[in-house]
Amino acid sequence: MPDDQRIVIINGAVFDGSGAPAVPADVIVRGSVIESVVAGGGTETRPGDQVVDCAGLTVMPGLVDSHSHLTFPSALGHIDPSFNPPLDVSFFHHMPTPDEHLQIARRNALIMLDHGFTSVYSAGSLTPVPTEVFLRDQIAAGDTPGPRMRAASFERDNNPVQMGPDGPRPRETGPDAVRAFIAEQAAIGFDSVKLLLSNDDVFFEGGSMVTQYSPEEAAAAGEQARESGVWLNCHAQNPASIKLAVRGGFRSIYHCSYADAEAIDLLEEAKDSIFLSPAVGIMWANVHEGEEFGIDRAMAEHMG
Structure with missing residues (x-):
């Protein structure tokens, strides 16, 4: 995957490992780096984005x-x-x-x-x-x-x-x-x-x-x-x-x-x-x- 390509993970419940409960949010990854976590979701995607729909799933760190x-x-x-x-x-x-x-x-x-x-x-x-x-x-x-x-x-x-x-x-x-x-x-x-x-x-x-x-x-x-x-x-x-x-x-x-x-x-x-x-x-x-x-x-x- 190119270093500048974004992966946009949408509609998931994000568990961040801190002990707080999972919350609705989108996760944006660029290359191998998590660029941002957008609380509440609603991220606008761009041409070239790889979009992963995680509706009904939990998104968490490896x-x-x-x-x-x-x-x-x-x-x-x-x-x-x-x-x-x-x-x-x-x-x-x-x-x-x-x-x-x-x-x-x-x-x-x-x-x-x-x-x-x-x-x-x-x-x-x-x-x-x-x-x-x-x-x-x-x-x-x-x-x-x-x-x-x-x-x-x-x-x-x-x-x-x-x-x-x-x-x-x-x-x-x-x-x-x-x-x-x-x-x-x-x-x-x-x-x-x-x-x-x-x-x-x-x-x-x-x-x-x-x-x-x-x-x-x-x-x-x-x-x-x-x-x-x-x-x-x-x-x-x-x-x-x-x-x-x-x-x-x-x-x-x-x-x-x-x-x-x-x-x-x-x-x-x-x-x-x-x-x-x-x-x-x-x-x-x-x-x-x-x-x-x-x-x-x-x-x-x-x-x-």
């Missing part, structure tokens, strides 16, 4: 998914039963090829766009393959439909034992190892790097209360992220991990399900520099809506 996993196999309308931790993780035994995985991510991106999400901030890739980098660049180039996105690395858990095709092998930990990982992911092209500062009950009983990084490692992560020009994301369930994230300069903090008063105060103090995505829907679904997927009441309690 939604932003702050906790996106476009490389996960399941999405709205596409439930993959082989990716249902802790009950079934057989997906990892029949992994798609990189090209197939990119197609899964492209499908999920289109689903998000069709449901009104015009931006997504990744909460982590499923594998070390830079599928999200490829997807982000294809969307930006107009080669595939999808929301604007920030690509995130896979989730580093800081486990001193790493599983590989030949069995378990030692893995380096400590501040230098964390720095090296972040620098490597930045060089690959990710916008943000994801660390599992805490574990999770879905991996083993009581996992959410296990903190996986030391204060020195979290501080090194923040320093290296700033040096490499990337942001930091983290999975943080317990109070200690949340505090590490805030003090380490992490940009996006996920879950925080068991935050104590001190952690909540820290989050409040840092509210202008961090994004918090609690993802409470996951816990609600596991407790109340998971029975058809094998998560009955007893299993939900076992999962914490």
Whole structure:
């Protein structure tokens, strides 16, 4: 669309996201910029305008998914039963090829766009393959439909034992190892790097209360992220991990399900520099809506 062409959206109820109720108004867009919102409507159109009649519809800003996993196999309308931790993780035994995985991510991106999400901030890739980098660049180039996105690395858990095709092998930990990982992911092209500062009950009983990084490692992560020009994301369930994230300069903090008063105060103090995505829907679904997927009441309690 030419930069000077107007799109005139008429007869809709405009919801501006401020919390005020939707009101009748027209929206005028020029190029990629919202030029004006005309309360009450009645905009006079001009020759060459693209007119969109939204009678009976709501016009609103594009939604932003702050906790996106476009490389996960399941999405709205596409439930993959082989990716249902802790009950079934057989997906990892029949992994798609990189090209197939990119197609899964492209499908999920289109689903998000069709449901009104015009931006997504990744909460982590499923594998070390830079599928999200490829997807982000294809969307930006107009080669595939999808929301604007920030690509995130896979989730580093800081486990001193790493599983590989030949069995378990030692893995380096400590501040230098964390720095090296972040620098490597930045060089690959990710916008943000994801660390599992805490574990999770879905991996083993009581996992959410296990903190996986030391204060020195979290501080090194923040320093290296700033040096490499990337942001930091983290999975943080317990109070200690949340505090590490805030003090380490992490940009996006996920879950925080068991935050104590001190952690909540820290989050409040840092509210202008961090994004918090609690993802409470996951816990609600596991407790109340998971029975058809094998998560009955007893299993939900076992999962914490």
